Structures are given as structure tokens and as C-alpha cells.
Amino acid sequence: MRPIRNIVILTGAGISAESGIDTFRGGGGLWERHRVEDVATPEAFARDPDLVLRFYDMRRAAIQTRAPNPAHDALARLDHQWSGDLLIVTQNVDDLHERAGARRVLHMHGQHLSAWCTACDTRSPWRETLIDRPPCPACGKRTLRPDVVWFGEMPYEMERIYGALRSADLFVSIGTSGAVYPAAGFVRDARQLGAATLELNLERSQGSAWFHETRLGPAGELVPEWVDEVLASQ
Ligand code: BV8
Numbered sequence: 167m168r169p170i171r172n173i174v175i176l177t178g179a180g181i182s183a184e185s186g187i188d189t190f191r192g193g194g195g196l197w198e199r200h201r202v203e204d205v206a207t208p209e210a211f212a213r214d215p216d217l218v219l220r221f222y223d224m225r226r227a228a229i230q231t232r233a234p235n236p237a238h239d240a241l242a243r244l245d246h247q248w249s250g251d252l253l254i255v256t257q258n259v260d261d262l263h264e265r266a267g268a269r270r271v272l273h274m275h276g277q278h279l280s281a282w283c284t285a286c287d288t289r290s291p292w293r294e295t296l297i298d299r300p301p302c303p304a305c306g307k308r309t310l311r312p313d314v315v316w317f318g319e320m321p322y323e324m325e326r327i328y329g330a331l332r333s334a335d336l337f338v339s340i341g342t343s344g345a346v347y348p349a350a351g352f353v354r355d356a357r358q359l360g361a362a363t364l365e366l367n368l369e370r371s372q373g374s375a376w377f378h379e380t381r382l383g384p385a386g387e388l389v390p391e392w393v394d395e396v397l398a399s400q
Contacts, residue, residue, distance in 0.1 A: 168360070170399065171250035174327075174334040175241065176352055178257045180341020180368055184235040184386045187228070187260055191343050207317045216297065222312040223295040226278040229260040230293065237340065237385035238266035240393040245270050247397055253330045257342060257349050259314050274321040274349065280313035289313050321348065334361040338392070341366070341385050344373030353377060366392060 179189035204210050205221040234242075245252055245268045254263055254271045259278045263271045276282075281292035281302075288304035292313075299308040315321050331337065337356035344350040353376045357363050365377040366388040374380050381388050 168335055170335045170362070170396065172330070172333045173244075173248065173250065173252045173336045173338065173396075174330045174352075174356065174361075175252070175254045176257070176337070176339045176342060176349060177241075177254060177263070178340070178342025178349075180343075181237050181256075181385045181389070182232070182235075182258055182260055182262055183341065183368075184237065184384060185232045185260075185262055187232055187262075189341075191345060202317060206314075208319065211311065211316070219295075219297045219312075222278065222314065223297050225259075226293070226295070226312075229262075229278055232260070232262065234262040234266035235386050237389035238262045238268070240390040242267035244393045244397065247400075249400065250335075251330070251333065253327075255327055255330070255349075255352075257346070272323055272326065274315070274323065274327060276312070276314040276322065278312070278314070281310040282313040283307065283309055284311055285309040324348065327352070328355070331355050331361070332359055334359070336364065336396075337361045338364045338366065339371075339373070339377070340389060341368070342371065344371040364392070 183189050200221060205218050211218045241254060252270050254268055255274055256263055256271060257275050259276055261279055279291060279293055280289050282289050283302035283305060285307040286305035290303045296310050301308055302310055331352060334356055337353060339353060350373055353363050353373050357376060363377045365374060365380040368384060
């Protein structure tokens, strides 16, 4: 095993579960109250924009009442104390990594607290609702949508992610079911590129077979333990 200098961490809904934010596929998970096709695709938005805008308005408001948990805090501590390269690639659209103090964060599926104008392509910080079709801060047109990557849309900053995977010595996946691509394929890319791979998850995921090591348990416990371990090895 080569020494660890560059780390890529992939996080999913499971890291925010202990902060009270619904996961997608767990018991009572978010999607169960909505069919994905009805709320998280461009076709759904074209077909029933009010349904989609209300779905995201509700979640945008909900995350503002939640707080980071010890797993987010531990990753922020690692970000501040790790002398090598580090990138937290999150599938999550909440801002809990940032609120815990992490800086090297990449939201590959967009963010709740951002609105994207389909007329002028400007992305603006956004905390309110979109259901009343407010004007775009940049162009004034009433053409804002959630700045979230829906199914069938290209995730953000894929080149930057693959660049980080190419130089990674360690790839860690935290709180994701491994159900959605291309994120679910990163472990294979990392492993083929020579990185050590570690999974921290409540239960085995669809990708568990691809990891050198899987630790099962809540992120709030496993992540601080792992961060202590990896900082001690620095
Ligand atoms: C794209 C934003 C291409 C929206 C999301 C057939 C085969 C392969 C691929 C496809 C296919 N058909 C279609 C595709 C592509 C599709 C896809 O992968 N579909 C799947 C369903 C098969 N992917 C896409 O469309 C992506 N785009 O491929 O573009 C392209 C190419 C060229 C040009 C244009 C396009 C875009 C996907 C992004 C969709 N947007 N989110 C929103 O948030 O509303 S996806 C959404 O679900 C999340 O962002 C996340 O990425 C994804 C998976 O969710 P998880 O984060 O893993 O959460 P989940 O609930 O599933 O799991 C939680 C885990 O945590 C569980 O394992 C649980 O055990 C664990 N857990 C729970 N509690 C805890 C815990 N762990 C630790 N501690 C705890 N306390």
C-alpha cells in the first residue's frame, strides 16, 4: 500500500441522516413519498413544474433547520489538518459540510441553496421558495429552477473529479447506497487507478464488493474514528 497523501471522499445522504435529513432509499426515505420520475427529472419539471418546485421548496426550507453532525464535523477537521490533497465530493445538495467548516467540497449534484436561471444561465444563492416564480437576480426573468442535477442531466465538475481520482492514494465512500451513476462507479475507477478504497456505511451497499475494506455503522461514530486514525498516520 503506497503512503497516503491524496484523499478523495465521496459522501451521500447517509452522512446527513443523523442530522435529521431524509435519505432517498432508506425506510421512509424521501423518494418513497415521491416517485423519482415525478420530481427529479427535467421531464417532471416540464410536465408539472409546481409539483417539482414545491418538492424542492420543502427540502430547501428543511435543510435550513438542520445542523451538521459529528461526521460532518470530523471531515471538516480532516480538511483543516490534512497536509496533502483532499476533496470531498458530495452527492448531497444540503450545505452541512460547509456549515461544519469544510472548504474543499464539490457538489456534483448541485445545491439546494442555489437557483439557476434557465434564461441567462446565472446561478444565484437562494434560501427562499421558487413556487411564486421570483425574478432572476441577474436578468429579472421569472425562469429560476432548483440548481440541482436531475436524472438524465450531467453532474457538475466531472473532469475535476476524475482528475482527483487519478491522483488519489485513498478513496473513502461515506453514507451512499451506490445506486446512482456516475458516482457509484468512482470506487472502481479509484481502485483501477491504484488507490486504496474504504467504505463507511450503515449497511452493505451495491458497491461494497469493490472496496478493499467496508466498516458498517452510523457515520456519526465511524467517521470521527476514521479521521483520528488517518490523521495519526500523517
Ligand atoms: C447522468 C439530486 C449522464 C437531486 C440526484 C442504468 C444503469 C446505469 C445508470 C443509469 C441507468 N439509467 C439511467 C442511468 C443514469 C442515472 C442513474 O444512475 N440512475 C440510477 C437510478 C440507475 N444517473 C443520472 O442520470 C446522472 N446523470 O448519468 O448523466 C449524461 C451523460 C451525458 C450527457 C448528459 C447526461 C445524474 C444523477 C443525479 C440525480 N440526482 N440528486 C435531489 O437530491 O433531489 S441523485 C440522489 O440519489 C442523490 O443525490 C444521490 O446521488 C443518489 C443516491 O442517493 P444516496 O446519497 O446514496 O442516498 P441513498 O438513500 O440511496 O442511500 C443512503 C445510504 O446511506 C444507504 O446505503 C444507507 O444504508 C446509508 N445510511 C443511512 N443512514 C446512515 C447511513 N450511513 C451511515 N450513517 C447513517 N446514519
